[in-house]
Every structure is written in structure tokens, then in C-alpha cells.
Amino acid sequence: xxxxxxxxxxxxxxxxxxxxxxxxxxxxxxxxxxxxxxxxxxxxxxxxxxxxxxxxxxxxxxxxxxxxxxxxxxxxxxxxxxx
Numbered sequence: 001x002x003x004x005x006x007x008x009x010x011x012x013x014x015x016x017x018x019x020x021x022x023x024x025x026x027x028x029x030x031x032x033x034x035x036x037x038x039x040x041x042x043x044x045x046x047x048x049x050x051x052x053x054x055x056x057x058x059x060x061x062x063x064x065x066x067x068x069x070x071x072x073x074x075x076x077x078x079x080x081x082x083x
Contacts, residue, residue, distance in 0.1 A: 003080040032065045
């Protein structure tokens, strides 16, 4: 399995989307989401293919949210695709 960073933005508000893929099947999704448009912070979530969501944290700065997301990737022990 490998993490793949998507380059599209769903709904215009996600800053980061990673998919944990196993032969093309999504095993887990990881999101860094911005709520700046409404004066809010940044959230990190994971989602399963079954629709289970897990809130990993709320952060004041985008950089801190990305650090938390990448820490989740590192802790998973699955590599992040380059490119």
C-alpha cells in the first residue's frame, strides 16, 4: 500500500487530500481542511471507505495541520508516493 497525494480540491476548501491505496482501492482518506472562509481554523480528518470519519485535530495554522497530517502518514508506515 502507498499514500497518494491528490492534486484536486473538492468543494474548493480542502488544502490537502491523501489516499492510502492498495492496488487502486482506497483504504483510507486523509484531509487537511480549511475553515478560513468563515473565520475558522484548519482541521485534520481521516475517513474510511465505510464512511467512518475520525477528527485528528484542529490547528490555528495551515503548516501545523499539514505537519499533523504528514505525521499520520509517517506513523502508518506506508510510503508516500513521490511526484
